[in-house]
Amino acid sequence: MVNQQPVRPLRRSTLGEDVYETLKVLVLEHTLTPGDRINIDALARDLAVSPTPIREALARLEADGLVRKRPLVGYTVSPLLTRAEFTHMFEMRSLLEAAAARYAAERASDTLRAAISAEAATTVDTDDGDPEGWHWHAAFTTLDARFHELVATAAGNPLLADGIARLHAHLHLHRRYFPYAETGTTGAEHQRIADAIRVGAPAAAEAAMRDHLDRARDRHLPAFE
Known part of the structure; x- marks a missing residue:
């Protein structure tokens, strides 16, 4: 889900901010490509964290306009503009x-x-x-x-x-x-x-x-x- 390279476990002292910054980079670098559905459990495994900080980070990214939340679908990466x-x-x-x-x-x-x-x-x-x-x-x-x-x-x-x-x-x-x-x-x-x-x-x-x-x-x- 998060590229082929192993992901370094994040520091607990700044966990929420680290998860947010990591996901933001994945979106901006198109590792999570525009329109992709985001698998929270897979991201949690890849980053060696619980799903909770993933969800918190996604809520922040939604406020940033970088991801969208849709009923029955969950989070997806915002599409590129026409x-x-x-x-x-x-x-x-x-x-x-x-x-x-x-x-x-x-x-x-x-x-x-x-x-x-x-x-x-x-x-x-x-x-x-x-x-x-x-x-x-x-x-x-x-x-x-x-x-x-x-x-x-x-x-x-x-x-x-x-x-x-x-x-x-x-x-x-x-x-x-x-x-x-x-x-x-x-x-x-x-x-x-x-x-x-x-x-x-x-x-x-x-x-x-x-x-x-x-x-x-x-x-x-x-x-x-």
């Missing part, structure tokens, strides 16, 4: 995240402005021991998500930040199809957003975020072909 749904998701991201960038430029503390700038400047090196690039890809998408989360946090509106986080769950399911050759372009776009936030330029931050999301959507769309 092209139309993907476009709709980016339309919502543009509305919410462009506003978040504007608010961040107006409201962010000096500490958050510095953190956003530092995150935009961070890069992920390729790993010679990772020939297929999966660990590098995961690190890059984590970095990308962290940048957007920081901007949302800096906006100073928890409801706005929560809405953005929920939309990102759908995007994370598609991360294996991200055009990783464009990581440099993504980094440059993040830098423009960060620069506008750092100097307190709301209109420029909003425009830079909207431009970034329009370009990001266009970079993803060929995967649907």
Whole structure:
């Protein structure tokens, strides 16, 4: 169920969080593939835990939008979005995240402005021991998500930040199809957003975020072909 490699038993002191993070990785890396029915007992055996922390982790993943619970079926991994749904998701991201960038430029503390700038400047090196690039890809998408989360946090509106986080769950399911050759372009776009936030330029931050999301959507769309 959980790939061919043996699974290391989890530490009891942080069991609930470890199970949640482990299942999240399995979903995002498509070891548990979109649409799959999740076998709780099999996961419990593979992870050497009782079914209880598995169920608790699945409830959290359901709140994240990464799994769904259906009557008489149980939990399944959320399916990938269709092209139309993907476009709709980016339309919502543009509305919410462009506003978040504007608010961040107006409201962010000096500490958050510095953190956003530092995150935009961070890069992920390729790993010679990772020939297929999966660990590098995961690190890059984590970095990308962290940048957007920081901007949302800096906006100073928890409801706005929560809405953005929920939309990102759908995007994370598609991360294996991200055009990783464009990581440099993504980094440059993040830098423009960060620069506008750092100097307190709301209109420029909003425009830079909207431009970034329009370009990001266009970079993803060929995967649907």
